[in-house]
Amino acid sequence: MQFNKVLKWVLFFFPMLILTACSSSMHSDDNSSTSTSTLKSHEQHKVISELDNSSDKIISTMDENEYDLFQEKTLKEKFIHENKMIHFAFDDAFISEDYQKILENHAIYLRQNMNIKILIEGHADERGTPEYNIALGERRAQSVADYLQVLGVQENQVSIISYGEEKPVLLGHTEEAYAKNRRAVLVY
Numbered sequence: 001m002q003f004n005k006v007l008k009w010v011l012f013f014f015p016m017l018i019l020t021a022c023s024s025s026m027h028s029d030d031n032s033s034t035s036t037s038t039l040k041s042h043e044q045h046k047v048i049s050e051l052d053n054s055s056d057k058i059i060s061t062m063d064e065n066e067y068d069l070f071q072e073k074t075l076k077e078k079f080i081h082e083n084k085m086i087h088f089a090f091d092d093a094f095i096s097e098d099y100q101k102i103l104e105n106h107a108i109y110l111r112q113n114m115n116i117k118i119l120i121e122g123h124a125d126e127r128g129t130p131e132y133n134i135a136l137g138e139r140r141a142q143s144v145a146d147y148l149q150v151l152g153v154q155e156n157q158v159s160i161i162s163y164g165e166e167k168p169v170l171l172g173h174t175e176e177a178y179a180k181n182r183r184a185v186l187v188y
Helices: 002-023 036-060 064-082 097-112 130-150 175-181
Strands: 085-087 118-123 158-164 183-187
Touching (some): 085 097, 097 130, 118 130, 130 158, 130 183
Antiparallel strands (some): 118 183
């Protein structure tokens, strides 16, 4: 946590330092043949190198275990945010083996972050009546919610909604479009 605070501070104040360096006036001797713009450029480089050196000190204070945990957490969060769709077979709400590992990673993330809530949206393709597709979307969303809860996610962290066929991800009357539209989406 301390590293994050320091990193945010450096990232916040770095542009301000650059702007300050750019706007400050330089005093040069009359005998100097160096132009003001060259001096400003040299000053900017000095500020940047000082910041680089200070960030090295910040990073070097983090031990290897903390750095490994930081990298692991970053990779997990990236995976979580890139893998939010669970697809289903035609007229089914069963979670296939392909998506169980994805949901296990979501469950780990949610158990470690009890303050985070998730909305699971259920969707269906356009085949079937609108009423049937709303019910099917709800069964899909509930199936994902139940699976997460079996893996230890708290019930109060999870809510569901069904859109049925109302929000297709891909328009068309092909099997490819139908397959992409039969889904549950995890929204953080």
